[in-house]
Amino acid sequence: xxxxxxxxxxxxxxxxxxxxxxxxxxxxxxxxxxxxxxxxxxxxxxxxxxxxxxxxxxxxxxxxxxxxxxxxxxxxxxxxxxxxxxxxxxxxxxxxxxxxxxxxxxxxxxxxxxxxxxxxxxxxxxxxxxxxxxxxxxxxxxxxxxxxxxxxxxxxxxxxxxxxxxxxxxxxxxxxxxxxxxxxxxxxxxxxxxxxxxxxxxxxxxxxxxxxxxxxxxxxxxxxxxxxxxxxxxxxxxxxxxxxxxxxxxxxxxxxxxxxxxxxxxxxxxxxxxxxxxxxxxxxxxxxxxxxxxxxxxxxxxxxxxxxxxxxxxxxxxxxxxxxxxxxxxxxxxxxxxxxxxxxxxxxxxxxxxxxxxxxxxxxxxxxxxxxxxxxxxxxxxxxxxx
Amino acid sequence: xxxxxxxxxxxxxxxxxxxxxxxxxxxxxxxxxxxxxxxxxxxxxxxxxxxxxxxxxxxxxxxxxxxxxxxxxxxxxxxxxxxxxxxxxxxxxxxxxxxxxxxxxxxxxxxxxxxxxxxxxxxxxxxxxxxxxxxxxxxxxxxxxxxxxxxxxxxxxxxxxxxxxxxxxxxxxxxxxxxxxxxxxxxxxxxxxxxxxxxxxxxxxxxxxxxxxxxxxxxxxxxxxxxxxxxxxxxxxxxxxxxxxxxxxxxxxxxxxxxxxxxxxxxxxxxxxxxxxxxxxxxxxxxxxxxxxxxxxxxxxxxxxxxxxxxxxxxxxxxxxxxxxxxxxxxxxxxxxxxxxxxxxxxxxxxxxxxxxxxxxxxxxxxxxxxxxxxxxxxxxxxxxxx
Numbered sequence: 001x002x003x004x005x006x007x008x009x010x011x012x013x014x015x016x017x018x019x020x021x022x023x024x025x026x027x028x029x030x031x032x033x034x035x036x037x038x039x040x041x042x043x044x045x046x047x048x049x050x051x052x053x054x055x056x057x058x059x060x061x062x063x064x065x066x067x068x069x070x071x072x073x074x075x076x077x078x079x080x081x082x083x084x085x086x087x088x089x090x091x092x093x094x095x096x097x098x099x100x101x102x103x104x105x106x107x108x109x110x111x112x113x114x115x116x117x118x119x120x121x122x123x124x125x126x127x128x129x130x131x132x133x134x135x136x137x138x139x140x141x142x143x144x145x146x147x148x149x150x151x152x153x154x155x156x157x158x159x160x161x162x163x164x165x166x167x168x169x170x171x172x173x174x175x176x177x178x179x180x181x182x183x184x185x186x187x188x189x190x191x192x193x194x195x196x197x198x199x200x201x202x203x204x205x206x207x208x209x210x211x212x213x214x215x216x217x218x219x220x221x222x223x224x225x226x227x228x229x230x231x232x233x234x235x236x237x238x239x240x241x242x243x244x245x246x247x248x249x250x251x252x253x254x255x256x257x258x259x260x261x262x263x264x265x266x267x268x269x270x271x272x273x274x275x276x277x278x279x280x281x282x283x284x285x286x287x288x289x290x291x292x293x294x295x296x297x298x299x300x301x302x303x304x305x306x307x308x309x310x311x312x313x314x315x316x317x318x319x320x321x322x323x324x325x326x327x328x329x330x331x332x333x334x335x336x337x338x339x340x341x342x343x344x345x346x347x348x349x350x351x352x353x354x355x356x357x358x359x360x361x362x363x364x365x366x367x368x369x370x371x372x373x374x375x376x377x378x379x380x381x382x383x384x385x386x387x
Numbered sequence: 388x389x390x391x392x393x394x395x396x397x398x399x400x401x402x403x404x405x406x407x408x409x410x411x412x413x414x415x416x417x418x419x420x421x422x423x424x425x426x427x428x429x430x431x432x433x434x435x436x437x438x439x440x441x442x443x444x445x446x447x448x449x450x451x452x453x454x455x456x457x458x459x460x461x462x463x464x465x466x467x468x469x470x471x472x473x474x475x476x477x478x479x480x481x482x483x484x485x486x487x488x489x490x491x492x493x494x495x496x497x498x499x500x501x502x503x504x505x506x507x508x509x510x511x512x513x514x515x516x517x518x519x520x521x522x523x524x525x526x527x528x529x530x531x532x533x534x535x536x537x538x539x540x541x542x543x544x545x546x547x548x549x550x551x552x553x554x555x556x557x558x559x560x561x562x563x564x565x566x567x568x569x570x571x572x573x574x575x576x577x578x579x580x581x582x583x584x585x586x587x588x589x590x591x592x593x594x595x596x597x598x599x600x601x602x603x604x605x606x607x608x609x610x611x612x613x614x615x616x617x618x619x620x621x622x623x624x625x626x627x628x629x630x631x632x633x634x635x636x637x638x639x640x641x642x643x644x645x646x647x648x649x650x651x652x653x654x655x656x657x658x659x660x661x662x663x664x665x666x667x668x669x670x671x672x673x674x675x676x677x678x679x680x681x682x683x684x685x686x687x688x689x690x691x692x693x694x695x696x697x698x699x700x701x702x703x704x705x706x707x708x709x710x711x712x713x714x715x716x717x718x719x720x721x722x723x724x725x726x727x728x729x730x731x732x733x734x735x736x737x738x739x740x741x742x743x744x745x746x747x748x749x750x751x752x753x754x755x756x757x758x759x760x761x762x763x764x765x766x767x768x769x770x771x772x773x774x
Binding site: 002003004005006007010011012019020032034035037040042043045046048050051052053054055056057087088089091092095099100101102103106117120121124125152154224228229230231232233245248249251252253254255256257258259260261264 | 389390391392393394397398399406407419421422424427429430432433435437438439440441442443444474475476478479482486487488489490493504507508511512539541611615616617618619620632635636638639640641642643644645646647648651
């Protein structure tokens with residue numbers, strides 16, 4: 001069979017495979033980024049007009065685009081509804097960005113580690129990823145400058161707010177520094193912000209996009225983490241010169257995003273009801289974060305280091321005695337525990353052993369201790385066998 | 388700005404642009420393939436379980452996959468639910484097929500004319516399209532054999548049942564001949580069947596896929612023409628060896644198709660209620676087809692030739708005095724009439740002047756005569772100016 005050249009680079013999504021394995025009800029899953037089921041709001045469909053049954057516009061529903069643009073303006077983005085493209089989740093925004101920029105060999109800039117499913121999309125199309133090491137407060141700025149001086153990446157893909165997987169939130173200083181560097185070198189910013197609203201303290205950092213002065217930008221978001229993932233409604237907002245290209249790529253990809261999900265999302269965005277829901281969500285996840293922190297201290301205190309996340313859905317553990325945790329995945333599943341090996345979030349997994357991403361939103365607190373106890377056992381056993 | 392090489396081939400979708408222009412309520416649109424609004428069934432959401440709000444499987448909802456496979460088996464396809472991938476409309480199936488096969492320069496085989504939005508997808512990725520002339524009963528078989536003898540296309544993209552745009556339905560003999568040729572040369576079939584159920588006579592031809600013996604295949608369908616386009620639920624079914632690749636491409640594209648639309652589709656497929664709805668739909672469209680035929684005879688009898696379609700949504704007119712109808716698009720819109728220039732459905736539009744695609748499902752019969760009268764006037768005027 002003669003497939004395209006890109007198929008030789010087609011990787012399975014490790015996340016999706018683990019999620020599939022984790023569907024047995026007895027499995028305690030720290031693997032996915034699933035919202036907690038009790039916090040999925042009950043939604044009302046009774047007022048949905050029949051008109052949304054018909055074909056719609058590739059751009060998305062006008063009402064929803066207005067709401068998304070208004071929210072973005074409140075974050076400091078200078079934008080209009082005409083710059084908003086509704087997508088099938090924010091994953092599709094990544095697919096469109098990849099199509100817009102990436103030929104085999106195209107250099108792009110990413111954090112190290114970075115989001116696995118973004119890497120999957122970029123690498124499928126043959127991107128050469130330049131890595132910038134992630135520190136506790138954002139990327140290493142000297143390394144970023146060096147990459148920009150020595151290369152001309154098509155774009156920089158950054159997740160500045162509660163990055164998946166590292167949970168890092170860029171400091172104000174690093175946000176400003178990154179924006180200034182991208183402007184200086186004229187590199188387009190792709191800013192991915194699925195976790196912005198899942199914040200557990202009072203600090204709200206303005207997007208890097210809002211700090212840019214001259215360079216192009218694409219800002220992506222989703223209602224999957226705040227409302228309902230099953231709607232598959234995400235979006236991108238972009239600088240004006242990029243919009244016509246991204247719109248045509250969307251047309252060719254699937255004509256338009258489903259309208260029923262768009263209608264439902266428009267019932268929530270910008271409402272007091274949504275603000276109340278987000279407040280409840282933050283309280284609920286803060287409790288789970290705290291329970292996880294406590295259970296981790298008990299079971300992983302000797303095994304790993306981590307920073308307590310101030311938002312998002314994940315803890316990011318670095319083993320003190322690093323071993324490749326990809327080898328532990330099946331052993332953990334054998335004792336009904338699922339987690340995400342952290343190596344998969346690096347361009348070169350083999351050079352970065354000893355990381356684990358643990359989701360804290362999904363497992364009920366009463367099962368948390370048992371799950372982490374078993375997982376720690378799997379780690380200890382493997383380390384003992386290795387030594 | 389450094390975009391990918393493919394962006395130089397990115398065309399706007401003429402269909403979507405005309406649809407946008409045709410949104411003014413006073414426009415009589417023969418342009419789109421929109422289902423008639425009165426025939427969009429009222430759907431009930433009250434029984435939808437909360438569980439579909441969560442993330443779902445990339446493959447699609449298990450229940451829906453079973454229903455799609457059962458329907459396909461009833462058409463003669465030898466398949467299981469495990470070969471079904473639910474997509475965001477059948478347009479996404481084309482995007483995935485393109486990613487699977489097409490590098491710049493990859494040869495593929497298409498009918499001439501063929502579906503515009505498929506061409507858009509294939510050409511975006513750099514496909515070299517080999518054309519096989521479409522005749523009243525399907526492709527010219529000698530030409531097909533010649534292409535297969537002289538080339539090794541990655542796949543053959545065919546729309547054998549009420550092709551968009553030509554409304555051609557392949558005869559039994561040509562279905563058998565095409566299947567035998569694809570088997571002989573080992574070329575994968577991509578069979579696109581959005582219009583299968585919109586049939587106005589008693590003849591139901593088995594898909595070409597069901598006639599294959601050895602070669603690979605991808606069969607695509609959608610609920611957009613039979614149920615509700617706004618759900619954005621389509622699917623592909625494929626031979627087993629292709630499934631893992633297409634699944635991973637789907638994962639990378641958008642994780643999964645929206646679950647609410649999938650749930651709704653599953654309430655209809657395979658039910659008596661759906662059969663009744665399809666029967667009503669066929670009756671309704673048959674009446675509109677007949678009204679269109681009558682109005683065309685009155686207004687276009689001297690201007691064009693056509694075959695009366697036995698299914699689908701379109702008449703395909705060939706002007707007796709061919710002029711490039713793309714030049715008429717804006718003139719028609721100026722008198723509040725929209726239509727699809729047929730040239731856009733050919734690989735080389737400039738060499739194929741004088742075709743028009745007219746949808747008969749959307750304009751209400753009482754406005755039909757006036758719309759076609761105006762459109763005929765636009766054609767006559769342009770022909771007079773040309774001569």
